[in-house]
Amino acid sequence: QDKFTLRLAETWGPNFPIFGDTTKRFAETVNKMSDGRLTVRIDSANKHKAPLGVFDMVKAGQYDMGHSASYYWKGKVPETLFFTSMPFGMNAMEQYAWFYHGGGMELMQEVYGPHNMLSFPGGNTGVQMGGWFRKEIKSLDDLKGLKMRIPGFAGEVFAEVGVNPTNIAPGELYTALERNTIDAVEWVGPALDLRLGFQQIADYYYTGWHEPATELQFLINKRVWDRLPADLQEIMRVAMRTASYDMLVHSQHANAEAWANIKQEYPNVQIKRFPDDIFQAMYEANKKLLKEAASESEMAAKIIDSQQNYLEQSRAYSDISERAYLNTMAEVE
Amino acid sequence: MRWIIRLDECLAWLSRLCGWIACLAMILMAANVFYDVVARYAFNDVSIALQEMEWHLYSVVFLLGIPYALRTDGHVRVDVFYTNWSQKRKAWTNLIGAILFVIPFAYLIANYGYSYAVDAYQMGEGSGDPGGLPHRWVIKSVIPVSAFFMGTAGLNMVTYAIRVLAGDRQYEGEHSAGGLA
Amino acid sequence: MIGMIMFGVALVMLMFGFPVAFTFGGVALFFGIYAEGMDLFAFMPFRIMSVMQNTVLMAVPLFIFMGVVLQRTRLAEQLLTSMGRLFGGLPGGLAISTILVGALLAASTGVVGASVVAMGLISLPVMLAHKYDKRLATGTICASGTLGQIVPPSIILIILGDVLGLPVGDLFKAAVMPGVVLIGLYILYILILTRFKPETAPAMPADDSISRGKEIRDALLTIIPPLALIVVVLGSIFTGIATPTESSALGGVGAVVLALIYRQFSFKMVWGAAKDTVSVTAMVFAILIGATAFSMVFSYTGGDYLLEEWLMMLPGEQWGFIILAMLVILILGFFIDFVEISFIIVPILAPVAEAMGINMLWFAILIAMNLQTSFLTPPFGFSLFYLKGVAPPDVRTTDIYKGILPFILIQILVLALIVIFPEWFGMSATY
Ligand code: NA
Ligand code: NA
DSSP states (O other): OOOEEEEEEESSOTTOTTHHHHHHHHHHHHHHHTTTSEEEEEEOHHHHOOGGGHHHHHHHTSSSEEEEOGGGGTTTOGGGGGGTOOTTOOOHHHHHHHHHHSSHHHHHHHHHGGGTEEEEEEEEOOSOOOEEESSOOOSHHHHTTOEEEOOHHHHHHHHHTTOEEOOOOHHHHHHHHHTTSSSEEOOSOHHHHHHHTGGGTOOEEEOOSSOTTOEEEEEEEHHHHHHSOHHHHHHHHHHHHHHHHHHHHHHHHHHHHHHHHHHHHOTTOEEEOOOHHHHHHHHHHHHHHHHHHHHHOHHHHHHHHHHHHHHHHHHHHHIIIIIHHHHHHHHHO | OHHHHHHHHHHHHHHHHHHHHHHHHHHHHHHHHHHHHHHHHHSOOOOHHHHHHHHHHHHHHHHHHHHHHHHTTOSOOOOTTGGGSOHHHHHHHHHHHIIIIIHHHHHHHHHHHHHHHHHHHHHTOOOSSTTOOSOHHHHHTHHHHHHHHHHHHHHHHHHHHHHHHTTSOOSGGGOHHHHTO | OHHHHHHHHHHHHHTTTOOHHHHHHHHHHHHHHHHHOGGGGGGHHHHHHHHHTOTTTTHHHHHHHHHHHHHHTTHHHHHHHHHHHHTTTOTTHHHHHHHHHHHHHHHHOOOHHHHHHHHHHHHHHHHHHTTOOHHHHHHHHHHHHHGGGTSSSOHHHHHHHHHHTOOHHHHHHHHHHHHHHHHHHHHHHHHHHHHHOGGGSOOOOOOTTSOHHHHHHHHHHHHHHHHHHHHHHHHHHHTTSSOHHHHHHHHHHHHHHHHHHTTOOOHHHHHHHHHHHHHHHHHHHHHHHHHHHHHHHHHHTTHHHHHHHHHHTOOOSHHHHHHHHHHHHHHHHTTSOHHHIIIIIHHHHHHHHHHTTBOHHHHHHHHHHHHHHHTTSTTTOHHHHHHHHHSOTTSOHHHHHHHHHHHHHHHHHHHHHHHHOGGGGTOOSBO
8 A cells, every 4th residue: 555745834933832732643543543554754944944925835845744732824825814712712722613504615615625635623722812012001091002012913903092002023022011112911821821831921811802713724725635635635634623622621731731831820810801991992892893894805704704704603612611601610619 | 159148247236236225124124123122111112013024024035135235246165266366267157056056956946936935916915913014025035035135146147257257347347346345 | 872973064165165054065065965865955945035124124224225335434443442552551452442342232232143244344454553462352352242142132041931932021020130241351451461461452552643532532522423323223122223234224324324424425425334334244144054954953853853852861969050051152152053042942941940930031141141142152163254254365264272271261251250249240059
């Protein structure tokens, strides 16, 4: 039987926790399930030196597959934005349901197809935290002119309510926040934020709204995929799906552990939620921006429509199940 | 020989043109970064487009600077032996080096850099950040453009070496130290 | 194995004296095409793009620009001369001022290329004019210009924080003491050397026409404006008005303003400074591009896996491990750049160190100090190339190689001190 080796380029550096563990698990699963017929060789960013070149490299066939996040390609293909996570959008469980049962997967292939690629869900961080702030945000006025590192669509929403989104190299983030070059920084969640040390210099840790279910992605060059025999394709599918599930639960585990650490060692850190008027303003801004995006592209309109309809239906059930349970628990304790 | 001299001077002019553009980009970049800092405090204004313009200009500085520095011999050499060599020997080193190393290296970067830029053009790639600069192909095409001029500067090393071999020119006067004060 | 052979070939080729950047690139090209085919080089535009978008490296041209303007306005010269005066007729005064100015630059940026080049442009001509030994002068500049990697803020520390999962702020704090000790030992070395060999660093001739008091007053006056500029740069970083990159622009514009105040300003001067800056920047980045092609071929032909295999054979005990790890990094530092080491070697060493209960913060500082040394070790030390690029032609590479040796020994001494007496530096070897 033929043996295959797939070269995978990931956006992350070597040993980047949680994200990098996902590709390692995937490669291991594929190798074991195929009894060594299919090997995945992972190249981290230190090797290919192009963390944000994964899209182009997989498209051109320089790599067979990639592990990254869909919203990084927004500048190239605007519709890729919608397959990671949207402000005020679905949570991880709802979004996975949309991908696998609600038509999300088909829409994703429609977007990536013209670029000769397939895209699959690649692991979820769960709700991302809203960011570290050095001063408490009490009203909309406190946001005006606030300099914050917040990329992408969420940055645009923040900009609508007066924040100045700022580009800062990740290596400079800690120093920039410490010295007030910026006033706030959004990263991921406790486990990864802890590594950068923000808890030492910012007291206010805000709860999330902007990336309620950040989904990574496996990208595969279509010609490479078509060359694989059907059984190996199925092994890949299963391995990608379990690796994604693993990442979601790994995130939950690592974040819970890191949060316990922060609470114990940094009593200065307080959890905050933006005041209601800010949420209202951002919610309106988000709606407006989505409307703009929908008017610019038919495909975008189709995806937004699908996501909103699905969210509505799915949330109604979440409300009487997950939310009801968590509320009950909160009252009982 | 006459057309070699003419070609040599044409190629040198190309490298100087690159240098001229790079110098302009250098001054604009210093002003751009300075303005962005001042604007942040004076007007409490952060423009992502201007922030991106910083690295666009910075890329032009070093990418177009490389061919310029090839012409002015501004690139570092390990000169343990080189300094003591005769003009002829230096000329042969530069001639062979340019043909074997510079021109093929420039060709490969130009070739792949070209498809890289064309790809960005066809996708209509722009910045992924709110308010960022559109038309990524413009800055990406600086890569093949720089490589093209690296190639002409490599060819220029060859023509200059031929002039040195013919006794028409010397290497000393061209040393980087002159251009660097 | 191809990667190892390529190293050897590159080393030999460099001796022909063809520009370093293109020797790296050219050798990589032949080996790359031979081993992997031409399409391997389709990765080059991506790698170049990564350099283009690296806003931290943007500080390189900006700090060079600041250095060149300072030099053209002769203010830096006056600063160094005045600082030399402040040390009175002390032999070695210029070298000590260079170290102090280097330390100040180090505290404002982590970019070695910019510091070495700026110092090379500013203080090398002054030292040579005052009959300093070429080796001492170049060694002092390379060593003090490289301080930027251990004195925070520093790119090495930021990368290590990322690779080892340590808070960058903690790393910055931990690196302060080792940096200070290093600077102190450099100065001590100059003092001892000039005591026994005063001819290598002659004292500035005393000017009898003015009184000592006036000399000190004059010196202080000339020191104030350039020092104010450095304070603007450092201050803007420490108070958070600007990132290191932005502060370099503040410094550049500040230098132009000083030129205006001192009536040295002309558009010709600014254009000339831009021209010099472009040349030097191009030299630095050409090496970066050549080296990235080189390391690309090295890793895509399996050189990184081979290295990993070799490192797995390290013996197991804590001290044996530390000494061997430091030796490996030191030796690799002769050949490959610190980013490669940080990203390829350190992740292999880290889990071993962690399993042994070694304090990772301490381990990180050891690595940083060690990597800083790699900037100075011949034949591939980047600082040496950078300085050679701006030195006058009569300063030969061999002068720089010989001049840097004592400073490398001092660095290794400090490294050994941190290994043996971590508590002196406010750290502990284990948790
Ligand atoms: Na995030
Ligand atoms: Na530094």
